[in-house]
Amino acid sequence: ISIFVFFFFNDTATTEIYTLSLHDALPISVEIMNTDIEIVGKGNMGDKARQLLEKTPRLREIGFHTPKRIVLAEDYFDRFFQDNNLGRNLGDVVLVDGLEEKIRGGSLTKEQSQILQKVISSHGSKPIVIRSSAEGDARGTGIYRTDFSDAEIENVEESVKNVLASYFSKDAIMFRKDAHTGEGFGIIVEPIIGHQASISLSGEEFDSLD
Secondary structure, eight states, X not given: OOEEOOOOOBOOOOOOEEEEOHHHHTTTTOOOXXXXXXXXXXXXXXXXXXXXXXXXXXXHHTTBOOOOEEEEOGGGGHHHHHHTTSOSSGGGOOOOTTHHHHHHTOOOOHHHHHHHHHHHHHTTXXXXXXXXXXXXXXXXXXXXXXXXXXXXXXXXXXXXXXXXXXXTXXXXXXXXXXXXXXXXXXXXXXXXXXXXXXXXXXXXXXXXXX
């Protein structure tokens, strides 16, 4: 059983926000810079990411430390959809039976994998959380998936595809229709903040982050 405890550290460093276009990001020459929030790609990035862009500077001003975050904007995934014969882009994907499995079983391009590797390297060896950021989901609805991963590129790629596939689940599609949220999706990649420790519950030891 893994238990994760999240908390902020005080830090008064200045907030920087860097936007990286997809054309800048490809090929591998892209550099993940030492800034608080970086955006890879263009297009929609979802409500959570937009609120992070808006609120992170204020959190920094009042003394909170926020983790370094990378946002994969919507058109980062265009080549993935095209190369796996799913559509031209997220809005063009045809909703068919087995779509989630096709996305999870699809392959990222070499360039997309290289970008993710640079994202992982920017976080060091820390465990990573891969979060959804959809329209109408700023506060979280439980509809879309969040994955935790170690720093191995294969596992991060799998988690990214898991989160992306959750956008096309039947529950997610019905939620967007009923709530009139509109379409649009991004993915946030950030480190898990904390220190690993062992705790004992009922005589058994578990690894934890505190």
